[in-house]
Amino acid sequence: MTITTSGEAAGFADLELRPELLKALSGLGYEEPTPIQREAIPPLLDGYDLLGQAATGTGKTAAFALPVLNRLEKAGAEGAPPCALVLVPTRELAIQVSEAFHRYGREMGAQVLPVYGGAPIGRQLGALKRGVDVVVATPGRALDLINRGALHLEELRTVVLDEADEMLDMGFAEDIEAILAETPEQRQTVLFSATVPPRIDQIARRHLRQPVRIEIKRPEREVGEPPLVRQRAYVVDRAHKPAALGRLLDVEAPAAAIVFCRTRDQVDELTEMLNGRGYRAEALHGGMNQDQRDRVMGRLRAGTAELLIATDVAARGIDVEHLTHVVNYHVPSDPDSFVHRIGRVGRAGREGVALTLAEPREHRMLKAIERATGLKITVEKIPTVADLRARRLELTRAALRESLLNDDLDPYRVVVESLADEFDVMEVALAAVKLAQEAGGATADEEEEIPEVAPRRPREDRPGRGERRGGPTAGMTRLFLGLGRRNGVRPQDLVGAIAGESSLRGRDIGAIEIADRFSLVEVPESAAAEVIDALRRTTIKGKKTIVRRERSDRPERRSR
Incomplete structure (x- = not known):
């Protein structure tokens, strides 16, 4: 049935x-x-x-x-x-x-x-x-x-x-x-x-x-009705992604947003960067204990924080009612993850926005996600400094209009009237707008243009699990675990242990080599310390194991 x-x-x-x-x-x-x-x-x-x-x-x-x-x-x-x-x-x-x-x-x-x-x-x-x-x-x-x-x-x-x-x-x-x-x-x-x-x-x-x-199924939209979740993607080089993220958040001005990252280190770096930019950002990842996570979620739900920077695993199951934006700092590795992420906005009939920052080599993955999900993802240019300046002026205008309609301004009348004796009222208003802009933080004039890049074909994929290789893939490091085939260890056991106990997803894990008495696993260099700590605190096949970085002078062994 x-x-x-x-x-x-x-x-x-x-x-x-x-x-x-x-x-x-x-x-x-x-x-x-x-x-x-x-x-x-x-x-x-x-x-x-x-x-x-x-x-x-x-x-x-x-x-x-x-x-x-x-x-x-x-x-x-x-x-x-x-x-x-x-x-x-x-x-x-x-x-x-x-x-x-x-x-x-x-x-x-x-x-x-x-x-x-x-x-x-x-x-x-x-x-x-x-x-x-x-x-x-x-x-x-x-x-x-x-x-x-x-x-x-x-x-x-x-x-x-x-x-x-x-x-x-x-x-x-x-x-x-x-x-x-x-x-x-x-x-x-x-x-x-x-x-x-x-x-x-x-x-x-x-x-x-x-x-x-x-x-x-979610209720179908009427013909011509805009989608509840608006999809936009931006192609940007890796070196300019932090600046691009800050630019997009400045232009979008979300009431509350989740920014998804791949690793714990990226979460911490972006949280620090965004707080320095004037946002109230909170980190959420597998390296935090439950009390810390509860405090973070309490601040987000109470509105004292506006941005949550999180890994996929740490954010799993999170439901924030007033969420307006989801940002993919990287293109998710599979369509299902994309659907899970954007499903956190556009609820209960409210409109939401999903933004994705794609490196040039990830453009194909965007197309694959479009085909698999049936979603239309519009690729746009990163907003320019002029766009940012216009957006900030628009926000200032909206704030001034709200104040004119609702605030009691009489206590400030004496200031304007005294200046009007010396200056034109329009000039007084222009100076007030300028001060309001500067009070909001850095001006758009202090921003640098983010170079525009074109999508390109991805480089050859990294070797799959079990392939013979020399050194680890760029950006990855190999971990040594003191359990192997004799202990009944399989690749899925290692993937499950790492994904279940750290902030990494299964697709973040690289090549796996299982020998009789030990195993080697590639993980992102930025997450190596987290994975080592997580695996030392858990068991694999019911056994505790030695976990450390692979020694670089280890002679090459046959992969399996």
Whole structure:
């Protein structure tokens, strides 16, 4: 059975949820379900498996959390194994989903535990021993706890795979298969994904039994109606990208924006640069602890910060209601990532803007994204100094008009009247505008023109994983790990560990060479220290390992 919808939702009271859940929803101010909630909750309450396709921000967490909580028989039972397991790709999403379960299940006393790499495992082991109702986990940590005999799944009633496409992109396919093999055959299986490529469809065919299929489409626009998310791209050389980003933000003047970067170092550098330019920018990446991340998100949601500079993994699952702009500081490595990013604006009928800075060699990727997504991405020229000057004057004019309409200006009348005895009133106004412009920061006259570049064909792609090579690719460095084939290590194990514990995505990782007793992995030089620190704090195939930079005098070995 397949359901496709973009329609109106009925009330939560019509969905036959338990009184405790309805009370919690009312207390949270939820008035009616979103389309994905309206369509998914009834079949899940009836015990059906479900495959749901819905974009970020459609409310799918509640769509599976409410049925899971509704089916709890003895919430908070001492020493009880979990009755539901939710697998998510990142620790940020694990925390967010866990918090949602807590909010919805507070009246029931539901015990929910997030488990993910980078957090003290002793605390997680203790909580599992005391008993939990729902476990929200990243695949790597879930498998680690299963192998330790701490996470028991024999009484599991529901398994949820949330953001399944993202988990596959991060190399978790085999971990997911291993986890599902430990669950009861008669479980209910729920799979949610923003996109349903063939790999997702194959998982659904193997593990879901006659599932209800739900696809939530965004409402179609009327003919001639402008798109909710306006797409623009700019081709610029790498050396001029920081200046180009600052220029675009000055011209766009976003109320709130997320700038996506590839590495933690880039996040820190851009945050420092933009704060120096007068913006209130905050960094968000995998090198920050949870308290730091919570403070950053609190400042963004409160409006005390206007820019969030983040890596993909750190920003996963973030939902900021007043977001107006998304900026891709690099072209995303695949269309799905592009869709995930721009899905954070243009919500609830509000217009949003997506800007992409493409290096000349990345122009082809823009075209590939256009073909795969059906989105029209207009390539424009970086605004000139004259454009910036005109935009700043426009903003000043708008601010003056707002003040003339709404402010009490009488206290300043004496200044104007005294100057009018000596100067023409127009000259007084011109001087006031000039001072207002200068008070806003650097003037456009202090800016340099950003050279215009033409798109060009990309240079030969770097060697793929497992290819024989001499030194590492330019901009990359090789890491040595003290585990190899004898330990059962596979390329996907290394990709999953790095992507799950650091700010890198699977596609940021270069060549992988696995020998009998060790492995070599290429990562961006700028992220090497972060990856080393992350891998030293986690396990691969259940084992701690030595991690360091490869010694440059190591003789070349045969790749595999």
